Amino acid sequence: MRKWIIALCSIPVVVSMMGCASTQNKEKADLYLRMGSSLIEEGNYPSALSALLKAQEYDPKNPLIMNNLGQVYFLRERYDLAEKQFRRAVTTQPNYTDARNNLSRVLIEEGKYADAEKELDIVLSDLTYGSADRAYINLGLAKFNQKQYPQAEQAFAKALKAKNDDCVASNYYGRSIFEQKDYGRAVEALDRAIGFCQKNLFDEPHYFSALAYYRLGDKSKASARFEELNKYYPDGKYREKAKGMLDLLRKGH
Template sequence: MNRLPNVSILLVACVFAAVLAGCAGPSADRKKEADARMRMGVTYLDQRNLPMAMQELTKASKLDPGNAEVDMALGLVYQARGDMSKAEEDLRRAIDKKPDYADARNNLGIVLAERKAWNEAIREFEAAAANVMYTTPERAYFNLGEAYRAKGDPANAEAAYRRALRANEQYAPAYVSLSAVFGRQGKWKDAASVLTRCVEVLPEYAPGWMDLGLAYLRLSRPADALKSFDKVLEVSSDPEMRKQAAGYMALLGAEKR
């Protein structure tokens, strides 16, 4: 008669132990393998070998289901494949697991901007940039500026680009986009000023010289434009950019004659 309670207690203990084992998470070896596969998947992604990237990252996810970095990497693969719905799903999953994951929030903002969900994208970029642990806030600020510019809000776009440059004075795309904001408003002196600073900080940045030359043309300063286009030929190896600069130089030379 006394045996039944003992059997019941033993059964409950076994079930409880099994539950604890299931909740314990992957072993150190599984985590190590997952990390290795994740790194390999990211390498394949960098090489644009998307099938192999997906294969490695899927295996990594099975080995370590709680790894937010794997989810983000999967989101980037789907984004590269053009499957924005899947990309958004994986990036949101990464953020659910790690709410302060700035890289994931920045990339989610990019995906949301792709479908013109500007307000949602802006919130994600702001959240990423506000994270004091984020090592590249200039990217989030730049993307924030791009979202505001696409939304038709030049004042906030300008502010975001300036914050990107305060975070990293050498972040070239912010100079170009900030000058474009001024150019669209007909403020070519301001655009030229921004681009002049750009080529002072980054003298080998050919797009900065090209846009500066175009700004000088708008300001009817052909001699300065000619120097800028000549600088493009000096620092650029891009055939299309060189062809464009040479074309402007030929046009200015003809006008000079």
């Protein structure tokens, strides 16, 4: 569930962005950039990294290559290197809003919430940016991780207004409400999130929906949700916790 937060470069504009490179180097950089981008989509991150580093050798000042390198480093959990590449991208091209949004996500992962929010202020001030939903998701994550749950709820609501079927925004919108102990609204939001997240094999809304029903005293629905989680997500992150809760419920707690 990491890819949603990072934006690949738009390959068709690569040629126009490479004017400073020689024609031959431009063609080679373009080839390796396309190759690296395809490999990222395939989940082959080591080979993607090799291709993109080669692209950067041929065109070291290309912000699109920097952005995709930042993505690979993020996916390999080398946040220091990801931050470096995204910062280089926005320094080279200050209006590269996708790269700035990606930078904010890395900063959130590093716990640098104030810095992330400064970058997101710039991102959200760009009225031409076509992925405001992703920026609001990142803002929501920054607030959620700081336990500022009402602000997180507001940010995720704005993300859903832009894209109402987003799995991550739906899940964290529900979780933000759950953390405010408003379990009635939480189950409504999390039950919606289940429908959006099932195709992504993301079991978190199932688990927190079950917990919300449990907190509401509806043990029947809580049990049903926990059982569904075990059925549909045999390798899910929350499977063991769900089993533990089912054992608890069967004992009459």
